[in-house]
Amino acid sequence: MVRWLFAFFGLVLLMSCQGRDRPVARADGVVVTERELRQALWERYGAATLQELLVWKIAKSEAQKRGITVSEAEVQNALKSRFSPTTPRHLVETELLLEKLAWAMAEVSEAEARRYFEAHREEFERPERVRLRDITLESKENAEAIYQALRLRNGTNFADLARHFSVNPATRQHGGDMGVVSVRDLHPKLQAVVRKLKVGEFSRPVPLDGEWVIVKLEERMPAERKTFEEVQGQVIASLRRRKAAELKLTLPERWLRQGKVQVLDASLRKSLTLPKGAKQR
Numbered sequence: 592m593v594r595w596l597f598a599f600f601g602l603v604l605l606m607s608c609q610g611r612d613r614p615v616a617r618a619d620g621v622v623v624t625e626r627e628l629r630q631a632l633w634e635r636y637g638a639a640t641l642q643e644l645l646v647w648k649i650a651k652s653e654a655q656k657r658g659i660t661v662s663e664a665e666v667q668n669a670l671k672s673r674f675s676p677t678t679p680r681h682l683v684e685t686e687l688l689l690e691k692l693a694w695a696m697a698e699v700s701e702a703e704a705r706r707y708f709e710a711h712r713e714e715f716e717r718p719e720r721v722r723l724r725d726i727t728l729e730s731k732e733n734a735e736a737i738y739q740a741l742r743l744r745n746g747t748n749f750a751d752l753a754r755h756f757s758v759n760p761a762t763r764q765h766g767g768d769m770g771v772v773s774v775r776d777l778h779p780k781l782q783a784v785v786r787k788l789k790v791g792e793f794s795r796p797v798p799l800d801g802e803w804v805i806v807k808l809e810e811r812m813p814a815e816r817k818t819f820e821e822v823q824g825q826v827i828a829s830l831r832r833r834k835a836a837e838l839k840l841t842l843p844e845r846w847l848r849q850g851k852v853q854v855l856d857a858s859l860r861k862s863l864t865l866p867k868g869a870k871q872r
Contacts (some may be wrong), residue, residue, distance in 0.1 A: 593860050638862040641854070646843045647681045649850060650688040657695055661687045689839045697834035704826040708819045715817045715826075719774045721785055722810040724749055724767035727759040734796035734803035741805070746793045749807045758802070771812070781806060 616623040640768045654660065661684050669683050670676055690747075706716065726749070730736040737752055750766030774782055784794045785808060793807040847865055854860040 596782075619799040623869055629702055634858070634862075637651060637856075638859050638864070641849070641859055642865075643679075643682060643685070645850075645852065646846065647685045647688075649846045650685050650842075653846070654688050654692055657692070659691045659695060660689070661691070665696060672867065689842060693835040693838035693842065694831070697831045699827045699830045699834065700825070701827075704830060705819055706822060706847055707830060708822065708826050713823045714818075717817075719814045720771050720812040721774055721808060722771050722812075723769040723785070724753060724807040725759060725762055726753045726755065726757045726767055726803075726805045727762075728796070729799075729802060731796065731803055738796055738805060741793055746791065746807055749793060767807070768809075769806075771810075785790065 600603060612626050614622045615625050615628055656831050665687055666680060666683050669687060670678065674683055674686075718841040726737055728737060733756070737756055740752060741749060750768075753763060753767030757767055759767070762769055774785060777785060778799060780797055781804070782801060784797055787805065788794060788806075788808040790808055790811055794805055797803050852863075854863055
């Protein structure tokens with residue numbers, strides 16, 4: 592019985608060796624065997640793949656500690672929407688685990704959010720906005736003629752004149768309506784003009800980039816300053832997203848630095864490049 596078992600396992604081992612030596616490609620009288628292919632792949636991609644697998648398994652271990660999981664449905668959905676269908680499954684799962692871990696680990700206190708708000712108030716202010724109409728003309732003479740026509744009707748004919756005479760293709764069909772714009776986004780010359788206008792008033796022709804522009808102020812919306820309480824949730828969410836994005840990038844390196852990586856294969860140990868500060872046993 593023992594002799595039969597030895598013979599059986601010897602046969603399996605022999606078949607395995609023969610399988611590794613089997614030809615996988617021929618060309619011009621030469622042969623590439625499976626053994627040669629595997630060795631070349633090992634030497635070329637072994638270290639990089641080993642590092643990917645280490646990060647994948649550490650990510651799974653860390654996720655398990657926090658009760659975080661990635662379902663097969665999530666992996667398949669990611670393969671369809673975010674990755675190439677040929678992306679190795681372990682890379683997809685690693686990416687999803689990193690995202691969930693980073694989000695769970697990214698914490699933002701109210702004090703931290705308040706400090707950010709105080710240092711970046713301009714991010715949470717709505718600047719002064721205006722609703723304008725324009726009539727853009729190619730010459731000073733035409734602009735003066737339209738300006739005089741507007742004066743005769745106190746600007747009530749502004750939209751009609753814009754449709755008939757303006758050369759601005761973006762607003763002409765809408766009676767010159769520029770919509771709501773931030774004053775600080777306007778050309779500096781127009782900023783100065785618009786700040787002096789009252790609602791319903793129109794400007795004299797303004798020379799602008801080789802053309803002449805007349806603007807009418809339809810509505811003015813003053814700048815708004817938000818309090819911290821009004822934007823607290825927004826600030827915390829924004830900071831948490833930033834922290835999570837940073838953590839997602841740095842977690843793999845942190846794990847490899849702290850994990851005391853032990854590479855048992857000598858050839859991989861030589862070619863494996865670990866993050867700075869990582870200790871290899």
